[in-house]
Amino acid sequence: MTPEIALLLAQDGISTGAIYVLVALGLVLVFLVTRVIFVPFGDVVGYAALTLAALQLKQMPGTVWLVLTLAVLATAMETWALVRAGEASRLPRAVLVYAVLPIVPAVLVFFAAGHDLPMWLGIVLTLAIVLPISPLLYRIAFRPLADASVLVLLIVAVAVHFAMSGMALIFFGPEGFRTQPMTDAFFNVGPIGVSGQSLLIVGSSALFSFLLFVMFERTLIGKALRATAVNRLGARLVGIMPQTTGAIAFMLASALAGISGILIGPVATLYYDSGFLIGLKAFVGAIIGGLVSYPATAVGAILVGLLESYAAFWDSAFKEVLVFGALIPVLIWQSLMSRGGVEEEIEEEEGDG
Amino acid sequence: MRRLPCILLAVVIAFIALAPSLLSTFTITLMNYIGIYAIAALGLVLLTGVGGLTSFGQAAFIGIGAYSTAWFTAVHGGSPWIGLLLALALTGITATVLGATTLRLSGHFLPLSTIAWGIAIFFVFGNLDALNRYSGLSGIPPISIGPKSLEGTRAIYYFIWLVLGLVMLLCHNLLDSRQGRAIRSLRGGAAMVESLAIDTFRMRLAVFVLAGLLAGLSGWLYAHMQRFVNPSPFDIRPGIELLFMALVGGTGQIAGAVVGAAIVVLLKNVLQDVLPSITRYNAQMEAVLFGVLFIVLLQKARGGVVPLIRRLLPRTRPAMPVDAPALVRRTAAQLLFGQPLLRIENATKRFGALVAVNEVSFEVRPGEVLGLIGPNGAGKTTLLNLITGTAKPNAGKIMFLGDDVTTLPPRRIAAKGMARTFQHVKLRPNMTLIDNVLLGTYPRTRSGFFAGALRLDRAEERSARFEALQQLKRVGLAEKFGELAGNLPLGQQRLLEVARALAANPVVVVLDEPAAGLRALEKKTLSDLLRTLRSEGMTIVLVEHDMDFVMNLVDRIVVMDFGAKLTEGLPAEIRADARVQEAYLGGVA
Numbered sequence: 001m002t003p004e005i006a007l008l009l010a011q012d013g014i015s016t017g018a019i020y021v022l023v024a025l026g027l028v029l030v031f032l033v034t035r036v037i038f039v040p041f042g043d044v045v046g047y048a049a050l051t052l053a054a055l056q057l058k059q060m061p062g063t064v065w066l067v068l069t070l071a072v073l074a075t076a077m078e079t080w081a082l083v084r085a086g087e088a089s090r091l092p093r094a095v096l097v098y099a100v101l102p103i104v105p106a107v108l109v110f111f112a113a114g115h116d117l118p119m120w121l122g123i124v125l126t127l128a129i130v131l132p133i134s135p136l137l138y139r140i141a142f143r144p145l146a147d148a149s150v151l152v153l154l155i156v157a158v159a160v161h162f163a164m165s166g167m168a169l170i171f172f173g174p175e176g177f178r179t180q181p182m183t184d185a186f187f188n189v190g191p192i193g194v195s196g197q198s199l200l201i202v203g204s205s206a207l208f209s210f211l212l213f214v215m216f217e218r219t220l221i222g223k224a225l226r227a228t229a230v231n232r233l234g235a236r237l238v239g240i241m242p243q244t245t246g247a248i249a250f251m252l253a254s255a256l257a258g259i260s261g262i263l264i265g266p267v268a269t270l271y272y273d274s275g276f277l278i279g280l281k282a283f284v285g286a287i288i289g290g291l292v293s294y295p296a297t298a299v300g301a302i303l304v305g306l307l308e309s310y311a312a313f314w315d316s317a318f319k320e321v322l323v324f325g326a327l328i329p330v331l332i333w334q335s336l337m338s339r340g341g342v343e344e345e346i347e348e349e350e351g352d353g
Numbered sequence: 354m355r356r357l358p359c360i361l362l363a364v365v366i367a368f369i370a371l372a373p374s375l376l377s378t379f380t381i382t383l384m385n386y387i388g389i390y391a392i393a394a395l396g397l398v399l400l401t402g403v404g405g406l407t408s409f410g411q412a413a414f415i416g417i418g419a420y421s422t423a424w425f426t427a428v429h430g431g432s433p434w435i436g437l438l439l440a441l442a443l444t445g446i447t448a449t450v451l452g453a454t455t456l457r458l459s460g461h462f463l464p465l466s467t468i469a470w471g472i473a474i475f476f477v478f479g480n481l482d483a484l485n486r487y488s489g490l491s492g493i494p495p496i497s498i499g500p501k502s503l504e505g506t507r508a509i510y511y512f513i514w515l516v517l518g519l520v521m522l523l524c525h526n527l528l529d530s531r532q533g534r535a536i537r538s539l540r541g542g543a544a545m546v547e548s549l550a551i552d553t554f555r556m557r558l559a560v561f562v563l564a565g566l567l568a569g570l571s572g573w574l575y576a577h578m579q580r581f582v583n584p585s586p587f588d589i590r591p592g593i594e595l596l597f598m599a600l601v602g603g604t605g606q607i608a609g610a611v612v613g614a615a616i617v618v619l620l621k622n623v624l625q626d627v628l629p630s631i632t633r634y635n636a637q638m639e640a641v642l643f644g645v646l647f648i649v650l651l652q653k654a655r656g657g658v659v660p661l662i663r664r665l666l667p668r669t670r671p672a673m674p675v676d677a678p679a680l681v682r683r684t685a686a687q688l689l690f691g692q693p694l695l696r697i698e699n700a701t702k703r704f705g706a707l708v709a710v711n712e713v714s715f716e717v718r719p720g721e722v723l724g725l726i727g728p729n730g731a732g733k734t735t736l737l738n739l740i741t742g743t744a745k746p747n748a749g750k751i752m753f754l755g756d757d758v759t760t761l762p763p764r765r766i767a768a769k770g771m772a773r774t775f776q777h778v779k780l781r782p783n784m785t786l787i788d789n790v791l792l793g794t795y796p797r798t799r800s801g802f803f804a805g806a807l808r809l810d811r812a813e814e815r816s817a818r819f820e821a822l823q824q825l826k827r828v829g830l831a832e833k834f835g836e837l838a839g840n841l842p843l844g845q846q847r848l849l850e851v852a853r854a855l856a857a858n859p860v861v862v863v864l865d866e867p868a869a870g871l872r873a874l875e876k877k878t879l880s881d882l883l884r885t886l887r888s889e890g891m892t893i894v895l896v897e898h899d900m901d902f903v904m905n906l907v908d909r910i911v912v913m914d915f916g917a918k919l920t921e922g923l924p925a926e927i928r929a930d931a932r933v934q935e936a937y938l939g940g941v942a
């Protein structure tokens with residue numbers, strides 16, 4: 001391996017890693033606030049890329065049908081819950097939140113599809129239609145189980161992925177897509193060339209990570225999210241509703257997934273199921289960060305990107321094996337680190353039946 | 354009506370025995386799959402339902418089993434029986450390595466890494482030339498027993514179900530033994546488990562490896578039934594389906610594995626018939642339906658199918674323990690006469706800036722009852738946690754039986770002869786009273802996994818059950834030995850904890866507010882019991898708020914206030930101490 005190739009691989013690894021950073025931050029955010037390990041998160045990233053690709057090819061994106069399906073389900077569940085609780089007066093608001101808000105972008109995309117859209121409009125529409133997916137999944141699959149153990153929530157998350165990947169193939173078809181590059185700029189830095197697209201990826205990743213940081217530190221919503229993450233009961237006592245912070249966390253995650261999908265679209269050919277692997281690799285990054293620290297997560301995600309890039313050069317068939325296999329030393333290391341303190345485990349009182 | 358479950362079992366066995374002469378070859382093929390998946394699902398039942406862990410990589414373990422025997426028999430022409438050993442060895446080693454790396458971390462790291470590793474192993478199968486990449490290995494010979502070759506659907510049918518029946522029996526025996534009870538106690542937090550001298554990590558590892566071995570066995574059968582293997586049945590997706598089988602059948606129910614496997618295999622078969630006529634996306638619709646059913650199951654009926662059926666059957670009451678030779682008791686020579694049993698030297702515990710226990714020193718002498726009192730927030734429970742090893746002091750030393758136990762984990766201190774109860778009762782509500790007390794005998798008994806599974810532990814088990822019943826008698830709960838602990842009122846749950854502590858034949862019992870929530874009569878039972886124990890020479894340390902209870906029972910009292918020791922002395926001295934009155938009443942004197 002020559003130094004030039006090493007640098008090239010490093011550049012490639014860092015830009016892939018930058019995307020994993022955004023995905024991993026979303027995963028950690030959702031986990032800390034709701035204790036859900038959001039396995040289908042990667043699927044949402046894939047949907048964003050496929051939606052933009054479909055719009056650019058003047059096709060109808062499958063996301064329209066997906067969002068409509070989820071909105072109908074969520075509205076039905078919310079209506080049923082409200083009627084049973086005798087709180088029919090809250091129905092209009094529920095319909096607004098679970099039906100109108102998600103359906104508006106779906107309808108917009110429905111009418112925009114097939115037309116020649118400028119790049120920015122395609123991106124805006126993609127973000128708008130991806131945004132409701134995670135909060136709707138939260139309402140349908142996770143909120144009814146808010147008091148269940150992390151383990152049960154994880155199993156549900158895997159089941160959601162199972163269902164979502166089935167739907168994705170129906171809605172998007174088996175073909176792979178790649179979106180148009182957002183910029184053709186190209187810079188020569190010393191011996192290697194740097195594409196504008198990778199600069200855009202790294203820049204956006206840094207920008208949105210920073211915005212997330214500012215939101216956590218400076219805004220009331222951010223503080224409410226942090227409070228819920230630290231102590232759910234305590235947050236409730238000061239008037240923070242876990243359902244609300246949960247929905248916000250999922251919405252933010254959706255936004256991060258949308259951005260990641262749009263950024264990765266031009267650099268990789270994505271299929272209906274590619275998102276899952278992206279999500280899992282981001283997971284590896286998040287686990288390097290111990291699923292608790294945002295900066296450590298970002299570092300971990302970049303490391304995964306680099307590892308993947310070098311592994312692909314070494315033997316592309318075993319790329320995935322190496323990336324997932326890297327989990328083992330990471331876990332050993334964390335296992336050794338955690339040996340010092342006595343593990344404080346949350347008591348689980350699960351009623352059977 | 355008592356014999357109904359037995360009749361039911363006989364009917365099921367008769368059906369399985371007669372099935373080949375009643376049903377079509379196609380149905381028998383389905384039943385073969387049910388049997389093979391049930392073996393692997395049984396592993397998940399133990400892991401998820403019993404042990405409180407989860408793996409999405411069970412299909413990958415089946416894959417390791419299937420590929421190792423396929424490689425050995427089809428490529429190298431070896432015997433399937435050696436292939437079985439190879440399959441079990443490889444799955445066992447893989448599970449041990451994977452478990453050893455993840456099981457010390459909190460609960461969700463194991464399932465997450467099983468997803469990642471389940472995917473990784475799929476790519477390994479698909480990319481190794483030695484395993485013929487994605488095309489897979491064919492020409493696997495059938496299993497033969499002596500001259501009889503198990504070739505063909507019907508020939509292997511009895512073998513599969515025989516193996517399944519055997520492993521179900523072994524697992525049933527195991528769960529009803531010393532190690533099995535320890536595995537069953539894993540679900541619901543480690544604090545109680547460790548206080549019983551049970552090594553949580555070792556138990557988790559054991560159940561994870563056991564689940565892996567069952568998958569390896571299932572993979573071996575799979576390879577020799579199919580006579581062909583390729584990577585796709587060992588992907589993450591079938592791994593999720595196996596978990597679905599384990600959960601739909603019934604968490605923690607051995608029969609649930611078969612019921613779950615049958616439901617999933619038959620449902621898939623029906624869907625494959627029906628879906629193509631409705632939609633051209635039949636495979637995808639199947640995934641969506643399974644995903645949705647799985648979510649609905651977890652939201653609405655987390656217990657699964659078998660408990661629902663069980664509810665219709667009369668509950669089989671466990672047999673009354675019979676008289677048996679007593680378990681070995683600690684001899685007096687093991688105590689150090691004249692020396693304090695327990696010595697706390699300048700123990701300090703800080704939580705951030707808060708000093709919960711500040712330079713506390715005192716001794717507990719053999720045979721005395723020591724009361725630890727103090728206003729709320731004085732640091733009494735934290736101090737108990739330091740003594741029992743649940744928390745570690747920032748400074749100072751804890752000496753127990755002449756040894757420094759400051760850095761020992763709780764299970765090692767428990768094994769040395771310290772038993773405890775908890776301020777918030779920690780029992781296993783889904784286990785019977787006698788099983789809960791039997792957990793207490795864990796450090797006094799020796800039987801291992803094999804002895805338990807093969808029922809070689811019966812003599813020791815009888816002694817342990819007899820001992821447990823004796824302890825239940827002492828706390829007045831012997832009549833209810835077969836009831837579930839969760840059905841007891843709080844007061845009796847506290848007494849049950851005391852019985853569990855006594856079953857360990859401890860040198861010292863540490864009781865954290867044993868009288869809280871007890872009714873007058875129960876309080877009387879408890880104080881009579883503690884008095885009897887004292888007369889037998891048992892050392893007792895107790896934290897208690899009920900002053901009448903404390904003053905009439907204890908020999909000496911240590912008073913704590915704001916983390917520090919205020920004073921210590923005889924009950925009468927403490928009652929007269931102005932500082933104690935001030936601490937409790939805020940300085941009226």
